[in-house]
Amino acid sequence: MTALATGVEAVLRSCRAQGRAALVGYLPVGYPTVEGSVEAMRTVVDAGCDIVEVGVPYSDPLMDGPVIQDAAATALAGGARVDDVFTAVAAVRDAGATPVVMTYWNLVLHRGVERFAADLAAAGGAGLITPDLIPDEAAEWIAASDRHGLDRIFLVAPSSTPERLARVTAACRGFVYAASTMGVTGARTSVDSDARGLVERVRAVTDLPVCIGLGVSTREQAAEIAAYADGVIAGSALVRALGGDQDLPTRLQALHALTSSLAEGVRAGRR
Amino acid sequence: MSQNDAAPAPADLTVEDLPPAGRFGDFGGRYVPEALVPALEQIDEARQKAAVDPEFQAELARLHATYTGRPSIITEVPRFAAHCGGARVLLKREDLNHTGSHKINNVLAQALLTKRMGKTRIIAETGAGQHGVATATAAALMGLECTVYMGRVDTERQALNVARMRILGAEVVAVEHGSATLKDAINEAMRDWVTNVGTTHYAIGTVTGPHPFPEMVRDFHAVIGEEARAQVLELTGRLPDAVVACVGGGSNAMGIFHRFVGDADVRLVGVEAGGEGIESGRHAARFAGSSATPGVLHGAMSYLMQDADGQTVESHSISAGLDYPSVGPEHSFLRDSGRAEYRYATDDQVMEAFSLLSRTEGIIPALESAHALVGAMQLGRELGPDGLVLVNLSGRGDKDMHTAAAYFGLVGEGTQ
Numbered sequence: 001m002t003a004l005a006t007g008v009e010a011v012l013r014s015c016r017a018q019g020r021a022a023l024v025g026y027l028p029v030g031y032p033t034v035e036g037s038v039e040a041m042r043t044v045v046d047a048g049c050d051i052v053e054v055g056v057p058y059s060d061p062l063m064d065g066p067v068i069q070d071a072a073a074t075a076l077a078g079g080a081r082v083d084d085v086f087t088a089v090a091a092v093r094d095a096g097a098t099p100v101v102m103t104y105w106n107l108v109l110h111r112g113v114e115r116f117a118a119d120l121a122a123a124g125g126a127g128l129i130t131p132d133l134i135p136d137e138a139a140e141w142i143a144a145s146d147r148h149g150l151d152r153i154f155l156v157a158p159s160s161t162p163e164r165l166a167r168v169t170a171a172c173r174g175f176v177y178a179a180s181t182m183g184v185t186g187a188r189t190s191v192d193s194d195a196r197g198l199v200e201r202v203r204a205v206t207d208l209p210v211c212i213g214l215g216v217s218t219r220e221q222a223a224e225i226a227a228y229a230d231g232v233i234a235g236s237a238l239v240r241a242l243g244g245d246q247d248l249p250t251r252l253q254a255l256h257a258l259t260s261s262l263a264e265g266v267r268a269g270r271r
Numbered sequence: 272m273s274q275n276d277a278a279p280a281p282a283d284l285t286v287e288d289l290p291p292a293g294r295f296g297d298f299g300g301r302y303v304p305e306a307l308v309p310a311l312e313q314i315d316e317a318r319q320k321a322a323v324d325p326e327f328q329a330e331l332a333r334l335h336a337t338y339t340g341r342p343s344i345i346t347e348v349p350r351f352a353a354h355c356g357g358a359r360v361l362l363k364r365e366d367l368n369h370t371g372s373h374k375i376n377n378v379l380a381q382a383l384l385t386k387r388m389g390k391t392r393i394i395a396e397t398g399a400g401q402h403g404v405a406t407a408t409a410a411a412l413m414g415l416e417c418t419v420y421m422g423r424v425d426t427e428r429q430a431l432n433v434a435r436m437r438i439l440g441a442e443v444v445a446v447e448h449g450s451a452t453l454k455d456a457i458n459e460a461m462r463d464w465v466t467n468v469g470t471t472h473y474a475i476g477t478v479t480g481p482h483p484f485p486e487m488v489r490d491f492h493a494v495i496g497e498e499a500r501a502q503v504l505e506l507t508g509r510l511p512d513a514v515v516a517c518v519g520g521g522s523n524a525m526g527i528f529h530r531f532v533g534d535a536d537v538r539l540v541g542v543e544a545g546g547e548g549i550e551s552g553r554h555a556a557r558f559a560g561s562s563a564t565p566g567v568l569h570g571a572m573s574y575l576m577q578d579a580d581g582q583t584v585e586s587h588s589i590s591a592g593l594d595y596p597s598v599g600p601e602h603s604f605l606r607d608s609g610r611a612e613y614r615y616a617t618d619d620q621v622m623e624a625f626s627l628l629s630r631t632e633g634i635i636p637a638l639e640s641a642h643a644l645v646g647a648m649q650l651g652r653e654l655g656p657d658g659l660v661l662v663n664l665s666g667r668g669d670k671d672m673h674t675a676a677a678y679f680g681l682v683g684e685g686t687q
Contacts, residue, residue, distance in 0.1 A: 059582040060454065060568060062461040063304055069448055082580045105302055106567040110581025132567075134308060136292075137300050157306030159468060164308055182306055183466035 007126035008151050008174040011050055011098045012209035012230045021226035021266040023048055024211055025259060026102060026235030028055035029088045030080025031071040031242065032251075037080075038091045040242050040255055045095040047256045048263025051231070052092045053129060056085050056103040063104075063131045065186030067236040071243070082107055086123040093124035100151065100174070102129040108141070117144040127151025127174050135171035142171065153177050156202060158194040169206035175231065176202050180214045187237045188215035191225060199229050219265035226269025234262055293482025296607065298600035301481040302567045310468045315483040317384050322490070327383065334379050335494070338412070339369050341376075342498040345506065345661075350631035351644075355651025358658030359507070362634070363499045363527060365665045372637065372666030373492060373523045374405035378474060380491040382409035385472040392416040392471040396460040398425055398453035398519065399592030399639060400432025401666055402476030407441035417441040420460045422452040425591045432670050450585040453519075453595045457569050477520025478599030481570030485600050492526025495663065500530050503661055511661040513538040513650045517642035518613065519555070519593035521602045523665035532610060541602060542646035544588035545615035555586035556615040557598045558606055565603070573600040589618040589674065590638035592666075616645035622678050624648060625668065637666030638674065 015022040025044040029037050041052050057075035061068060085101060092099035101120060108116045108128070120128070127150040133141065135154055145152045151174025156165055159182060169176050180195035181188070195212050202210045211231030216222060222232045241255045292315075293299045301311060321327040335341035343364045352360040365373035378395075385393050393415045397403030403419035410417035419436055423445045426433050436443050449455040457475075464473040478485045478492075496514075503511055514531050516524035518541035531537045546554030557563040557574040562584050566575035576584040576596040588594040605611035616624070624644035629635045636644060640663070647662045654660065668675070676682050 059449065060458050062458045062569075063465070065462075073448070076582065106575075106577070106583075107581045110564075110566055110577060132302055132304055132570075134301065134303065134305050137302055155305045157304070159306050159309045161309055164305065168305060179306060182468060184462045 008051060008098055008100055009209060012175055012211070015050060016209070016230060021229060021269055022050040022211070022231040023222070023263050023266045024051040024053060024231050024233040025049040025238050026053035026055055026233065027238055027242070028057050028068065028071050028075055029085050030057050030075025030078055031239065032074060032248065033078055034080055034084045036248055037075070038088050039248070040252060041088055041092050042095045043252050043256050044238065044259045045092060045097040047259035049097055049259060051098045051100060053102045053233070053235070054085055054088050054092060054099050056082060056101060056107055058104040058107060061104065063184050065184045065236060067240050068185050071239050082111060086119050089120065089123040089125040098126050099124065100126050100129055100153065102131065105130055105133040113140045113144045117148045117150055121148040121150060125150070127153060129153040129177055131155055135168055138171065145173070155179055156198065158182055158198050162201070162205070165201055166205045169202060169208060172206070172208055175209040175211050176206060177233070178202055178210050178212050178229070180212050183214065185214055185236050187217035187240065191215045191221050195225065196228055219261040222262045222265025223268040226266040232262070232266050293486060295485070295601045295604035297565065298571070298573050298603040299482060299485055300572050301570060302572065303481045303570045304465055306465050307468065307481070311481055311483065313388055314384065314487070317388050318483060318487045321384060321387065330383060331380055335376070339375050339379065340367060341494065343367055345499060345502045346634070347506070348628070348632045348634070351628050352651065354627060354631070355648045355660070356654065356658070357656035358651035358654045358660055360647055360651060361503060361506070361511070361659070361661050362664040363495060363661060365495060365523065365663060366634070366636065366640065366667035370401070370405045370408050371669065372401040372405070373495060373526060373663070374402045374476060375408065376494055376526065377476065377488050377491040377522060378402070378405040378409045381472065381474040382413050382415060385415060385474070386413060388472065390470055390472045392418070392467065393474050394418045394420070394460055394463050394471055395474045395476055396420045396453065396456040397476065398422070398456070398594055399590065399637070400425070400429040400436070400670060401592060401637070403441070403443070404432050404435050404439070406474055406476070407436040407439035410441060411439045418463065419443050420446055420456040420463070422446050422450070422456050424451045425453065425456070428674055429591055429670055430673065453591065454568070454583065461569070477522040478525045478601060479520045479569055479571055479573070479597060485571065488522050489525040489529055489601065492522055493529045495523070495526035496528060496530030499527055499661060507659060509659065510534055510537050511659045512654055513540050514661045514663070515540045515542065515643045515646040515650060516663040517542050517593060517639045517665060518598060518602060519544070519595050519639065521599035523663050525599060525601055527663040528605070528611065539605065539611035540646055540650060541611055541613045542642040543613055543615040544590060544593035544642060545617040545620070546587040546589070548617055549615070553587035554615070555588045555593050555595060557596070558613040559615050568597045571600045573597050573603045589621060590642070592637070592639040593642065614646060614649070616642045620645045622675070625675065626679070634664070635668035636664055637668050638671045640665045
């Protein structure tokens with residue numbers, strides 16, 4: 001078990017010390033354009049995101065629902081490249097929040113795990129969230145993240161057995177990403193009661209902070225989860241706010257308003 | 272048996288140091304969301320138990336004998352062979368199986384496992400529709416709920432199979448995303464599975480996907496090679512010089528190759544889809560194209576058509592069943608180790624072989640299987656009159672009449 005609070009863990013512990021959960025916002029690079037996505041990331045930081053998940057658009061996003069699938073397709077059609085991710089990471093760091101990159105594994109593998117890690121560290125990234133990489137397959141990434149002082153955030157799910165929870169959380173650094181429900185990304189009207197039970201099961205095997213993702217779209221949901229988790233992750237809802245036919249400044253305003261409301265939620269949960 | 276069974280672990284290594292399960296050399300593995308790991312472990316346990324359970328084996332054998340139509344026959348095709356340099360050519364007739372292809376071998380076994388695992392719903396992806404039809408058939412037979420994912424492009428070029436699946440009671444979902452072909456159908460099936468894994472088994476239709484699928488699907492198709500090896504020996508008194516099969520994901524090829532891997536003098540030849548030619552970029556020849564390097568797609572490390580960033584490159588083939596940008600990991604292993612060799616056939620060569628077998632032997636092959644026939648024509652010429660070539664005729668061509676009629680200009684009346 002790690003004793004030192006590194007990158008993203010320090011942020012989560014600081015939020016905990018303030019008596020609140022952290023707000024983690026996901027946005028994909030390149031949506032609606034590369035510049036627009038960087039602007040959107042600055043917007044969510046300004047509106048209260050503590051940590052930004054910088055998403056890398058991928059041709060085959062099999063853990064994502066329609067909203068993020070469409071955003072990734074738009075980003076790729078618009079010419080977004082993996083290189084752009086490091087620009088976005090640096091921008092989030094400059095804006096004062098902590099950037100972590102969320103990426104499907106082949107994009108890291110193809111760039112070279114060592115090169116990706118070095119580029120990420122150089123850009124100021126705290127680490128990687130890897131939705132389709134389990135610790136069993138991660139030896140190269142574990143070594144590279146150690147060399148570069150990067151966090152490695154693996155996922156756990158309601159289906160995870162106690163043995164798997166122990167194994168996965170032992171490989172994590174930074175925080176544990178707990179999927180609230182079985183399924184893919186996308187806003188849901190209610191976040192499963194499985195989420196609370198999963199957080200309890202994770203806490204039984206690790207002292208690492210636990211963040212809940214999948215399905216969060218409202219202030220009320222954020223507040224509900226903030227009552228028992230260290231961080232609340234919102235993704236599809238933010239991407240949807242950034243979508244639509246209006247001009248970009250108007251959409252950024254909508255994104256700011258939603259993020260502010262979620263930021264209120266993570267502060268309301270413990271009161 | 273997995274490849275790493277043979278390597279004993281040194282005493283000072285912990286479990287963490289062992290290679291992950293289901294590797295074929297560097298290929299294979301389990302690149303999946305954590306949410307699916309318990310289901311994969313359950314499947315692995317169930318299939319290992321079934322492999323040594325006489326009751327399971329007897330039930331599967333009974334189904335193959337009374338439902339699939341096994342053993343499938345072999346047919347010698349001398350009039351076709353006259354176009355193959357005079358070598359003897361034998362066809363393993365998987366096209367005569369119930370539902371019209373080899374796919375039923377795997378699906379019946381996975382459907383039995385589905386029931387053993389206490390699941391009530393089975394889902395599948397399909398390209399040409401053959402795996403979807405086989406899954407819908409097994410679901411009807413065993414009283415399972417069934418959903419099949421199929422790319423929109425494929426629902427159009429294989430409309431007959433869509434109708435068959437619906438008649439069998441399956442729900443067919445047309446997938447619009449990405450290239451709207453086989454890879455996108457797999458993405459959507461994976462999304463369904465991760466959402467409904469408590470009740471649902473995902474019957475992957477080929478030797479790809481996370482461990483244990485590549486091994487398990489191969490083992491369920493190994494009956495093809497088991498039968499064929501004995502049949503060829505009985506008919507000719509010797510082993511073939513070459514065994515030829517088409518390779519999309521590569522299940523029919525692994526099925527016929529597996530029993531011959533230990534026969535060092537038997538060449539194993541896989542034929543990929545060359546589409547409009549390698550230089551056109553519109554093909555599915557993972558081992559021939561310059562864009563193919565090892566990568567991860569759909570849970571396995573294997574050769575993969577990808578761009579400079581690792582984004583998947585869209586494949587192309589006239590045959591929907593071979594239109595896939597990656598390939599089963601064991602094929603990558605057999606290729607890099609030199610045990611198997613891979614070549615490709617272009618759409619035009621395939622249509623010529625399709626027509627030739629139809630006209631010389633009265634057997635209309637699936638367009639997928641016609642790729643193997645192109646390989647047989649080349650190998651026969653290379654081997655000469657003493658050569659003996661065994662071809663896995665993996666499916667029949669009824670489903671391809673629309674494509675063939677359009678290609679040969681047979682649409683409308685009074686042609687030819």
